[in-house]
Amino acid sequence: MNFEARLAADKALIEEALKGAFRGRTPRADIYDAMNYSLLAGGKRVRPILTLETCRMCGGDPAAALPFACAVEMIHTYSLIHDDLPCMDDDDLRRGRPTNHKVYGEATAVLAGDGLLTAAFEIALEGRGDLAPERVVEALDCLAHAAGAGGMVGGQALDMAGEGRSLTQSDVEELQRFKTGALISAAAEMGCIVAGGDEEDRQAVRRYAGKLGLAFQIRDDMLDVTGDEADLGKPTGSDARGEKTTFVTLKGLTGCAQMVEKLTAEAEEALSRFEHPEFLTALAHELVDRTN
Amino acid sequence: MNFEARLAADKALIEEALKGAFRGRTPRADIYDAMNYSLLAGGKRVRPILTLETCRMCGGDPAAALPFACAVEMIHTYSLIHDDLPCMDDDDLRRGRPTNHKVYGEATAVLAGDGLLTAAFEIALEGRGDLAPERVVEALDCLAHAAGAGGMVGGQALDMAGEGRSLTQSDVEELQRFKTGALISAAAEMGCIVAGGDEEDRQAVRRYAGKLGLAFQIRDDMLDVTGDEADLGKPTGSDARGEKTTFVTLKGLTGCAQMVEKLTAEAEEALSRFEHPEFLTALAHELVDRTN
Structure with missing residues (x-):
């Protein structure tokens, strides 16, 4: 199966599993609707794909990793719901649709986030x-x-504490490592754990995911400047309006492009111990070339 | 050891463990302060005590149950922080002190709740x-x-959907079962699981906790009418002001007192299969006689 076909197959598997996750659950309140509204809003599903594919690369059955893949996507989704709240980033649009609290109200959005965070552990267990x-x-x-x-x-928390302040590159990298890197890394490492990978496998996978996560964030910052609102499904220029220090304000677009290229090469190299790193290598390149 | 001494010993053990839970953690943001502010604000510690003592009653070592006891208290605490938010119940006081968002702001309070919910799983693992x-x-x-x-x-979610509407007794009981009963039940059942209790043990413990949890809630509703604000550490009469249907509005104070007595007897009876149910029986009586 080539890269595109497997990517599509993985995504289909994940969408199907997420769609079924809360089927037939009670109590009869709108909380599951609100959870599903954000969980099933599309998105690239990068984290769960990483879980499935590191599992496969480490010799495991991706089907066994699917509940953990869903779990990581639920945690990612809850974080978006809470980050969008008026008391946080106060965003109205996410993935081209009104944010959760715009549709369901703030109270339900808080609870939908809480429900998704907890459901991550429920579903995996x-x-x-x-x-x-x-x-x-x-x-x-x-x-x-x-x-x-x-x-x-x-x-x-670091991100909110840093808003409006001028940050160094190492501040911004630390922020990225906590805010998005940690979960991306866990997504990849869980697949390796499910497959029964040893400590060296786990280390290699963490290294790959660390590089990929940082490249992903730099690309995100670039798209906030150069991207198309319709492609992204959210307004661009939000970092500049919020006076945020980003990789673009620190290194410029050309510097960012160079960093991304270097990180992608390092991510690729991190997987050298595995027999079949092709998919994950291609994924790293795909994420760098994306326009949304 | 008599009931009072063991209760004090359990509480001391739990307070100590909770105090140490986040010692020396990073990143350097105020998020752990906000988490600790609510986690270490006292409280009866009913749930973690249940975990320790059902473990002991089922023949296990309470020390092995301590991480799970801390976990359940963290989940209880996060739920209070989020419930107190302006978009939810909008409460200014909790356990005699300003609520989390009053001290740290709404954004940090949301994150402190998220952090505690996640920390429950971290600490147990x-x-x-x-x-x-x-x-x-x-x-x-x-x-x-x-x-x-x-x-x-x-x-x-059910509670918020029901506000201002008139509920039947079975609505209010269902609400209690979800909102407070489920976690109290899990607190007790986890202790039994850690001890290696069988399915019948677990069932008995769930039955005990179900009765105790309902009695506890009825007593809470009674105290909202009859209690002393200084004892409770929060304003009384909040249910009436919020036009909430409670056990008191449904059954009156006398009816409530009778229900509590019956439930306590049933809780006691549920433990008849165990050799040493004395502590948990006494705990059920203690919670019914409380004034805060």
Whole structure:
């Protein structure tokens, strides 16, 4: 199967699993509607694809990684809902549609986020099947620490503390590592854990994901300046309006393009110990060339 | 050790563990301060005490249950922070002190809640020690489902949907079962799981906790009418002002007192299969006689 076909197959698998995640659940309140509204709004599904494909690359069955893939996407989605709240970034549009609180109100949006964060653990635990409990525990340990105050939540706190202040490149890199890097890294590492990869495999996968995550963020900052609003599904120029220090304000567009190129090469190199890194290598390149 | 002494010993153990939970963590933002502000604000610690003591009653070592006890208290605390937000119940006081968002602002309060919810899983996973991974997985499965949209989060959504509407007794009981009962039940059941209790043990413990949780809520509704603000650390009469249907508006104070008595007797009876139910029986009585 070539890269495009496998990417499409992975996405279809993930969409189907996410669609079914809350089918038939109670209580009869609109909370699942609000959760699904954001969870099923499309998106690139980069994190769950990483989980499935690192599992495959490390010799595991991607089907066993699917619940963990869904979990990481739920955590990503909850973070978007909470970040968009009026008391946070106060955004009206996300993936081309009104943000969660614009449709369901703030209270429900807070709860939908809480529900998705919790559902990540529910879904991974109830979908564990025959997977060895040690691996379930290891994978969730990895996920929880990446998502928490020492990872993504801490990154969002740092981000808010930094708004309007002038940051150095190392501040911005630290921020990225916490705010988006940690979860991307966990997404990849969980696939490796599910496959039974050893510590060296995990380290290599973390290194790959670290490089990819940083390149991804730099590309995001570039698209906020050069991108097309219709392609992105959100307004551009938001960083500049918020007076945020980004990789573009620090390094310029040309400097950013060079960083992205270097990081992508390093990501590729990190996978050299694996027999079949082709898909994940192609994915790194794909993310760098994207326009949305 | 008599009831009072053991209760004090359990509380001391829990306070100490919660105090140390986030020691030395990074990144350097005020997020851990905000998390600790609410987590270490006192409170009865009913849920973690249940976890420790059901573990002991089922023949396990309460020390092994301590990380799970901390986890359930973190989830309880996060739910209070989010429930107090302006877009939810908009409360200014909690346990006699300004609510989290009053001190740290709304954005940080949202993140502190998110951080505590995630930390529940972090703390349980990193504190698992030699506990069999199957039991870790079972206990977290129990916790996640109780906390999520099919449990506590769903209950809060139901509660908000019901505000200003007239509810029947069965509506109010359903609401309680989701909003507070599910987590209390999970707190108790996790202790039993850690101890290696069988399905009948778990069922008995759930039954006990279900009765206790309902009695606890009825008592809460009574205290909102009859309680002393200084004792409670929060304003009374809030239910009446919010035009909420409560057990008191449905059954009156006398009817409530009778329900509480009956439920406490049933909770006691649910533990008849265990050799040493004395502490948990006494706890049920203690919670019913409380004035805060």
